[in-house]
Amino acid sequence: MRKQRIVVxxxxxxxxxxxxxxxxxxxxxxxxxxxxxxxxxxxxLLVSSGAVAAGFKELGYPARPVTLKGKQAAAALGxxxxxxxxxEEFKARDVSVAQILLTRPDFSNQAQYKNAxxxxxxxLARGVMPIINENDTVSxxxxxxxxxxxxxxxxxxxVHADELIILTDVNGIYDxxxxxxxxxxxxxxxxxxxxxxxxxxxxxxxxxxxxxxRSKLLAARTALNLGVxxxxxxxxxxxxxxRILSGHGDGTYVKRxxxxxxxxxxxxxxxxxxxxxxIYVDEGAERAIVSNGKSLxxxxxERVEGTFKEGDVVEVHGAEGDLLGRGKIAYxxxxxxxxxxxxxxxxxxxxxxxxxxxxRNHLVMEVAYRTKxxxxxxxx
Ligand code: GLU
Numbered sequence: 001m002r003k004q005r006i007v008v009x010x011x012x013x014x015x016x017x018x019x020x021x022x023x024x025x026x027x028x029x030x031x032x033x034x035x036x037x038x039x040x041x042x043x044x045l046l047v048s049s050g051a052v053a054a055g056f057k058e059l060g061y062p063a064r065p066v067t068l069k070g071k072q073a074a075a076a077l078g079x080x081x082x083x084x085x086x087x088e089e090f091k092a093r094d095v096s097v098a099q100i101l102l103t104r105p106d107f108s109n110q111a112q113y114k115n116a117x118x119x120x121x122x123x124l125a126r127g128v129m130p131i132i133n134e135n136d137t138v139s140x141x142x143x144x145x146x147x148x149x150x151x152x153x154x155x156x157x158x159v160h161a162d163e164l165i166i167l168t169d170v171n172g173i174y175d176x177x178x179x180x181x182x183x184x185x186x187x188x189x190x191x192x193x194x195x196x197x198x199x200x201x202x203x204x205x206x207x208x209x210x211x212x213x214r215s216k217l218l219a220a221r222t223a224l225n226l227g228v229x230x231x232x233x234x235x236x237x238x239x240x241x242x243r244i245l246s247g248h249g250d251g252t253y254v255k256r257x258x259x260x261x262x263x264x265x266x267x268x269x270x271x272x273x274x275x276x277x278x279i280y281v282d283e284g285a286e287r288a289i290v291s292n293g294k295s296l297x298x299x300x301x302e303r304v305e306g307t308f309k310e311g312d313v314v315e316v317h318g319a320e321g322d323l324l325g326r327g328k329i330a331y332x333x334x335x336x337x338x339x340x341x342x343x344x345x346x347x348x349x350x351x352x353x354x355x356x357x358x359x360r361n362h363l364v365m366e367v368a369y370r371t372k373x374x375x376x377x378x379x380x
Contacts, residue, residue, distance in 0.1 A: 004161075010049065015030070020064070028089055031093065034241065044129050051082060059073055095129055096127065097131050102151070104139065150218060153218075153226070160228075166216055190253070192256070193221040276308035278304070279329070280301070285300020286318040295358060296327065304336045307334075
């Protein structure tokens with residue numbers, strides 16, 4: 001089998017016992033399966049939840065805390081316990097692991113985003129398996145990845161993974177809720193995650209984690225858009241991940257015919273960058289950038305909103321006002337306004353109108369990611 005780069009996401013209920021402790025039997029089952037995957041020569045990254053769910057008992061809570069400080073303190077404690085258990089179990093199987101805790105702002109800063117990529121690449125190159133979680137202890141509600149399903153999708157895009165495996169307690173994606181509808185039919189293979197599937201899917205299925213099928217579908221769509229194949233399903237045993245990789249897992253495979261990976265520069269612009277302003281373009285420019293994949297030229301800009309500098313990321317709106325995409329702008333808002341003013345005041349346009357305001361390599365169409373609705377569930 002071809003050597004692949006694989007991201008595996010494991011949820012809180014698959015690692016803990018519901019009483020605020022790690023379930024070692026469950027954890028070891030995953031560790032063995034991950035070690036076997038590496039044994040076959042694959043590069044593996046683990047996105048592991050479970051920090052809050054593993055830590056609240058020792059913190060003195062009888063049930064999962066509901067306050068933010070309770071959850072953040074439980075996460076601090078539980079993350080340490082989790083990583084300790086992982087280190088011990090992986091060490092016994094000759095696997096070195098490294099903990100990476102990320103927050104959303106680490107991704108919105110382009111230099112830090114690139115650093116995360118470089119660090120993870122270095123670990124993989126040296127045969128170390130990264131174990132990634134959100135840095136729950138310091139992350140704030142507004143500035144979260146949403147949940148670890150989404151985090152695993154974003155990580156799989158960042159590292160240009162071949163496959164994202166989301167292990168859960170449901171054996172795949174159904175056309176309706178299998179726990180309430182006995183006639184629900186499972187999809188073994190899908191090539192798209194449609195809007196209606198997301199709208200009809202349920203929220204968090206257990207009290208241990210924060211996900212649910214809805215967040216898994218959103219994550220799957222994001223990963224697909226980033227050129228990654230996704231598996232969502234349920235499997236146990238030391239060979240479960242190899243079975244999934246061979247195409248025989250009990251779950252749903254989501255795969256596009258033509259999957260192409262996205263450069264980290266485009267991922268950053270399209271999904272993580274901070275928006276500093278808006279520009280509105282005319283019909284000709286809209287056609288050029290949307291249908292013909294061209295750069296945005298100065299002559300097509302009608303109007304500018306907000307104050308931004310050269311190198312900032314702005315939203316690009318079409319003639320009708322609808323959002324077309326976003327891109328890294330080569331001019332400040334002041335110089336663009338000056339250009340537009342000069343153009344309007346001149347009978348003959350002597351100043352060049354064909355300068356590239358956003359180069360096509362730095363222009364990402366909205367339809368590529370649809371991140372807005374993908375990022376609205378935000379909780380610990
Ligand atoms: N990061 C959280 C934890 O480790 C879990 C988030 C999630 O369940 O998606 O407890």
